[in-house]
Amino acid sequence: MATEAEAITGDWGGGVHPYRVGHRKLGMWLFIMSDSLTFSALLIGYAYVRASNVWPTPFKFYPSIVFSSIMTLVLLSSSLTMVMAVSASARGERSKVRKWIIATAVLGVTFIVLHSIEWKHLIDEGLSPFALPHEWAEKWPGASPLFGATFFGITGMHMFHVFTGCIYLLIVAGRVNKLKHEDVEISGLYWHFVDLVWMFVFPMIYLLSVDASK
């Protein structure tokens, strides 16, 4: 039965849907590819200026590391609630889908609030995109003012993604009865991607700049 051609084409079989996903889902995957290259470029650019300059390591256990760790927990948990929404959607339980998606968006908003508080701590210390606080400049002589630019640039870009993700999720939650399962799944793809990016931002920005000196 199995011809040579079938063996070569494998599970595709030469049909009109080579990926077995809808065009929207393929589109989201392609967007995610381009967005992950954007973030890679930002993070590699950050790594470059960091490696070639004296770099402050200012993040104290409290508030910065405590806040950023809780933020990581919140974002990971929001990914779990999103998966629950998608799996409820696969079973056709629309009211559960709505509840799980709203839970995800609430966790997303929590993330933004916590991150804003964390930003405010640093801004109050005197950090800005173009300048270091005086204390830091004394503690790390010759330190690069690019610290603020990369910190606010990268975490701000990520926070913007979380923000648009929350709006996207709330729209999906509102229209869940009209949408297909795959549409819910696509919003999940975006949300998990935002979570994934934080898995690189958190260690590279925060954990490599821990102030262990007390």
Next chain:
Amino acid sequence: MTEHAAGGEEHFAGSNKLFISVWVWLLVLTGFEVFLGYIHLPVVYMLTILMGASIIKAALIVAYFMHLRFERLNLVLTIVPALVICICLMLLVFFPDSFRAKELRYEGPVQPPAESH
């Protein structure tokens, strides 16, 4: 071989138990990373282990949460290799030149950074 089940039960592989265990693993790896921040390791080891752990976390998220493990191989091969190659190309520029730039670091007298003009 049916193309996309129409309506009703949609195919979404993976049980809730599986997703919860993936979530627990992600938390464990995150905890490990935070712990790592507080033991004094040379920055090169630190960076290597952190990036290793982050890549494992990213793979878990992509494979299970984003469901790529259960998609067709065609889709995986369209997405993953291109990304890996592009990121490696960026790193190819980054590594040698960052070491050169490290040698050029300013280590002179104390000088506050330019913050007012």
